[in-house]
Amino acid sequence: MIDRNILSKLSNKKTPFYYYDTSLLRRTIESIKKESGKYGYHVHYALKANTHDAVVKEMVSSGFGADCVSGNEVQYASEMGIPSERIAFAGVGKTDEEILTALRVGIFSFNCESIPEIEVINELAAKEGVVAPIAIRINPDVDPKTHEYITTGLKDNKFGINHWDFDVVASKLKKLKNIRLTGIHFHVGSQITDMSVFEQLSLKINKISAWFKDNDFQLQHINVGGGLGINYDSPASEPIADFAAYFKAFHEYIQLEEGQELHFELGRSVVAQCGHLISKVLYVKQGLETQFMILDAGMTELIRPALYGAHHDISVLTSELEEEKYDVVGPVCESSDVFAKGVMLPKSQRGDIIAIHSSGAYGQTMASSYNMRDLVLGYTTEEL
Ligand SMILES: Cc1ncc(COP(=O)(O)O)c(C=O)c1O
Numbered sequence: 001m002i003d004r005n006i007l008s009k010l011s012n013k014k015t016p017f018y019y020y021d022t023s024l025l026r027r028t029i030e031s032i033k034k035e036s037g038k039y040g041y042h043v044h045y046a047l048k049a050n051t052h053d054a055v056v057k058e059m060v061s062s063g064f065g066a067d068c069v070s071g072n073e074v075q076y077a078s079e080m081g082i083p084s085e086r087i088a089f090a091g092v093g094k095t096d097e098e099i100l101t102a103l104r105v106g107i108f109s110f111n112c113e114s115i116p117e118i119e120v121i122n123e124l125a126a127k128e129g130v131v132a133p134i135a136i137r138i139n140p141d142v143d144p145k146t147h148e149y150i151t152t153g154l155k156d157n158k159f160g161i162n163h164w165d166f167d168v169v170a171s172k173l174k175k176l177k178n179i180r181l182t183g184i185h186f187h188v189g190s191q192i193t194d195m196s197v198f199e200q201l202s203l204k205i206n207k208i209s210a211w212f213k214d215n216d217f218q219l220q221h222i223n224v225g226g227g228l229g230i231n232y233d234s235p236a237s238e239p240i241a242d243f244a245a246y247f248k249a250f251h252e253y254i255q256l257e258e259g260q261e262l263h264f265e266l267g268r269s270v271v272a273q274c275g276h277l278i279s280k281v282l283y284v285k286q287g288l289e290t291q292f293m294i295l296d297a298g299m300t301e302l303i304r305p306a307l308y309g310a311h312h313d314i315s316v317l318t319s320e321l322e323e324e325k326y327d328v329v330g331p332v333c334e335s336s337d338v339f340a341k342g343v344m345l346p347k348s349q350r351g352d353i354i355a356i357h358s359s360g361a362y363g364q365t366m367a368s369s370y371n372m373r374d375l376v377l378g379y380t381t382e383e384l
């Protein structure tokens, strides 16, 4: 999974850090372009997954748009060279300042999540003397069959506007002069591996877009969000997600009007597998029933195991000794600062180098400096 030829380069860097395999990232992007291109679909990269500059530059040169969730992400996408007509801005709590940033950048779509938000965007757009293009983010009540914490499209989730508010939204849209409805937006959750979820979503979307048509709204685009999952259990056997099956699921079930565009916002499936958190063993300590492998990386660098109980494969890059059982833990003063419990790994000692795989998405971007730890850095293959 990690090319052993770069081991000496990895060993020379101060740990912990993220390593991004540029070759895998490029092959993943090529697969997305090829499979989405078959149907003329538009892909936006969800910046929240990874904003390492060199990674984002790959997205820029691939021609992807950007899905943003803060004013800073909108500003960053624009500064990195993503054309404003390919920048979308979602989020349930957009501040006035963030809305103004996006209005001034001139983004392609505010994905609006509530009626009061639509009113505020209209008001601020009027002050700026512009008309803001908006899409309504709709909560379709589709179960993504994923972790409860990353489920976003069920009727009691905070995201999106529910169908019982459609009539109110429609009458507002017809009255407010400084917004223009251009599309509808969905995002039902993340790490979705069951393709039938996308089929169900498509069927719901067909009903919802028919409602908009019946109410005299012409939708230029439908945005189905992101959510495609990756193989955390066996990353080596499936380094690139099945984009062919993913785009085909939508192509088979979604009905588009003549000239209507279908947009996607992929995050995890683009960057997760190319990223590895590289760490060193600080100490091996005998516990009551197991031995602890104490790393210099912890939940401050990769919070997913502590937050969701997420599994990430772990390799020892510098030992091929017989395997022993370990609890792999970080140095942070929290009992949940555990990467894995009871895993079999080659016998290791202080100084051995460890890779925590599939961590290119929601790894570095969710890092913190809790305990006054240094904020973790990242390097692509070329930057090592
Ligand atoms: C609105 C929106 N779009 C896109 C994404 C990207 O999702 P994923 O990384 O699962 O592809 C997210 C995050 O879940 C999101 O909230």
Ligand SMILES: N[C@@H](CCCC[NH3+])C(=O)O
Binding pocket: 048, 150, 190, 191, 304, 361, 362
């Ligand atoms: N941060 C989450 C996904 C949330 C995606 C953003 N809506 C994860 O690591 O899996």
